[in-house]
Amino acid sequence: MPHSVYIHIPFCTNKCYYCDFNSYVTDNQQLIWDYLYALEKELEQTVQRVPAEAVRTIFVGGGTPTFLTAEQMKYFLQSVNHWLANQEEDIEFTMEANPGTTDLDKLIIMKEGGVNRLSYGVQAFDDELLKRIGRIHDSEQVLRSIENARKAGFGNISIDLIFGLPGQNLQIFQRTLDQAFALGLQHFSAYSLKVEENTKFHVLYERNQLVLPPEEEEVAMYELVRKEMARHGYRQYEISNFAKPGFESRHNQTYWKNEEYYGMGAGAHGYVKGFRHVNAGPVQQYLQLVQEGGLPRVEEFEVSSQEAMEEFMIMGLRLIEGVSKEDFFQRYRVPLDQVFGKEIEELMGLGLLQEKGDRIMLTEQGIPLGNEVFLRFLTS
Numbered sequence: 001m002p003h004s005v006y007i008h009i010p011f012c013t014n015k016c017y018y019c020d021f022n023s024y025v026t027d028n029q030q031l032i033w034d035y036l037y038a039l040e041k042e043l044e045q046t047v048q049r050v051p052a053e054a055v056r057t058i059f060v061g062g063g064t065p066t067f068l069t070a071e072q073m074k075y076f077l078q079s080v081n082h083w084l085a086n087q088e089e090d091i092e093f094t095m096e097a098n099p100g101t102t103d104l105d106k107l108i109i110m111k112e113g114g115v116n117r118l119s120y121g122v123q124a125f126d127d128e129l130l131k132r133i134g135r136i137h138d139s140e141q142v143l144r145s146i147e148n149a150r151k152a153g154f155g156n157i158s159i160d161l162i163f164g165l166p167g168q169n170l171q172i173f174q175r176t177l178d179q180a181f182a183l184g185l186q187h188f189s190a191y192s193l194k195v196e197e198n199t200k201f202h203v204l205y206e207r208n209q210l211v212l213p214p215e216e217e218e219v220a221m222y223e224l225v226r227k228e229m230a231r232h233g234y235r236q237y238e239i240s241n242f243a244k245p246g247f248e249s250r251h252n253q254t255y256w257k258n259e260e261y262y263g264m265g266a267g268a269h270g271y272v273k274g275f276r277h278v279n280a281g282p283v284q285q286y287l288q289l290v291q292e293g294g295l296p297r298v299e300e301f302e303v304s305s306q307e308a309m310e311e312f313m314i315m316g317l318r319l320i321e322g323v324s325k326e327d328f329f330q331r332y333r334v335p336l337d338q339v340f341g342k343e344i345e346e347l348m349g350l351g352l353l354q355e356k357g358d359r360i361m362l363t364e365q366g367i368p369l370g371n372e373v374f375l376r377f378l379t380s
Contacts, residue, residue, distance in 0.1 A: 002272055003056040004254040005084060007039070008265030009065040009076075010283060013101065017134035017204075018162075020196035022267030022281045023063040032068070035266070035283060036076055038290040042264050043083040045295055050272055052262065055084050057092045057251035060115075066101040070109055077113030087114075092156075092250045094119055099137035099145040107152035118149055119189075122159040125179040126172055133165055134200065139179070146183055156247060158187035163221040165193055166201075166211055173221050174228075181232045186247035190225045191240050192218055222368060239318050239370050256319050258312045266296070275302050305332060306379070309339055313377040317353075318370065322361025336360070343376045 011032060012023045026032070046052075058080065068076060081087075094117040095110060102118075120142070124130055127138045142159075149157055161180060163173050180188065193212070195205045204210040213221075226236060234242035238256060241249065254261050263270025267281035278299040280286040289296035303311075309332055316323035328336040337344070344360060347353040352366035352373050366373055 001053055002050070002260040002262050002270075003054055004251055004259070004261040005052070005055060005058045006251075006261055006263045006265075006268055006270070007058070007060045007080065008062065008263075008268040008279075009060060009068065010035075010063040010266045011067045012062065012064045013067060013098070014134065014136050015200075017132075017200040018193060018196070019134075020199050021063065024283060029069075031283065032072060034287055036068075036072060036079070038287050038296075039076070039265055040079040040083070041290050042296060043079060046262055046264060047083050049295075050262075051086075052084050053086055055087045055091060057254060058084065058087075058094070058114075059251040060095040062096055064098045064101060064121075065095050066097040066106065066110075070106045073106055073109050074113065077110070077115070081114055092117055094249070094251055096121065097145070099141040102145050102148060104148045104151055107148050107154070111152050111154065116154070117156040117158070118154055119158045119160065119187075120145060122180070123162045124165065124168070125176040126168075129165060129168060129172065132167055133162075143183075146185075156187070157185050158189060158249070159183075159185060161188060161190045161225075162193050163190065163225065164213055164218040166213075168213060168221075170217060170220055170224065173224065177225065177228050181228070187241070187243045187249065188229065188234060189241050190222075190229075192222065219368060226367075237320050239320075239367060253319075256315045258308065258315050271303075274308075275300055277301075308332070310377050310379065313340060314374040317360070317362060317373060317377075320361065320367075322356075322359045325358050325360070340377060340379075343379075347373055347376060 008022065010023050012025050014025055015023065066073075091114070093115050095115045096119045098121050122142050123133065123135060125139045125142070130138060146157065159180060161176060195201050195210070201210055212218075229236060229242040234244060236242050237248050238252070241252070243249070260271045260273070262272060263277070263279065266279060266283050266286040268279045270277050270279075277297045280289055280296045280298045286296045309328075312328060312331070313323060323336075325336045332339075344353060347366070348355065351363055352369060353360055354363045362370060362373065
């Protein structure tokens with residue numbers, strides 16, 4: 001039974017140059033209201049099919065969820081709390097936010113609606129670099145947004161950072177880290193830029209007009225972020241995530257531990273009772289499917305035991321603590337070594353995996369080469 005919920009709000013003020021998420025720029029307020037009404041219907045139908053029991057985490061992503069007006073935000077949170085009323089007392093309720101879209105009044109509505117964790121898409125603290133990647137905020141708006149969040153009572157705030165950006169070097173990234181640490185936050189996510197298809201950056205890349213840092217400098221940026229996070233008291237608990245003790249993202253660990261979760265909204269993915277599903281991505285198609293009285297799914301398939309075991313390894317090894325042999329056996333009723341013994345032995349021989357007690361985990365050498373390790377577990 002899922003104990004985690006993902007909800008997608010696909011609307012944005014603008015499309016960032018690197019973004020391939022299911023998001024749409026619009027000022028059509030009626031469309032946004034229609035989407036919220038449809039989302040409530042999907043919430044209702046979902047929990048009627050598979051009742052939500054003891055919800056431990058809710059994550060609202062996008063798009064930009066804080067693109068909603070104060071009135072829309074209030075309605076949305078009332079819907080969520082009505083249909084997901086069976087929440088644990090210490091639930092982690094995260095909402096993604098963009099600097100400049102969270103005035104104090106809206107943040108108070110969010111806090112009163114149960115949101116207790118914010119994840120800001122900051123990406124960088126260099127204003128010229130922010131313009132270069134299509135962000136509409138500047139560093140000053142980040143500071144105001146964090147200040148407003150604290151005034152509203154939020155004590156669990158995360159920000160995302162990206163390295164390997166066009167025109168970024170080690171010194172620029174160091175300044176971004178220095179400014180980030182000065183905020184005294186609880187959590188950071190730090191990712192290297194990936195040039196995805198269907199983005200402006202991909203178009204520029206294909207034309208040889210996107211000048212990125214050399215690979216060795218990008219690797220140095222990752223080494224820098226790991227060193228600086230440790231120096232400032234943030235424990236790396238996943239390849240790209242760092243937290244003060246007790247502030248690790250509980251929702252994201254649902255994914256990394258390959259546990260089931262509800263997925264609702266346009267383009268959302270879910271994993272319930274051994275089946276994965278994908279919702280319609282285009283907003284109009286999503287609305288039409290909900291209005292026709294069904295769930296807005298365009299794909300649904302059962303996950304085989306072999307696929308589930310592969311996903312357990314690929315996602316679980318992203319965690320610095322790695323995977324537990326006992327957890328693997330309890331879930332799949334077969335010893336881990338019987339299924340992946342050959343792959344594990346080879347990777348240990350290469351110095352990329354290590355065994356500590358019950359757990360298999362990446363080595364220091366293996367952490368930067370995680371993707372190469374994960375591919376070895378794709379056997380089906």
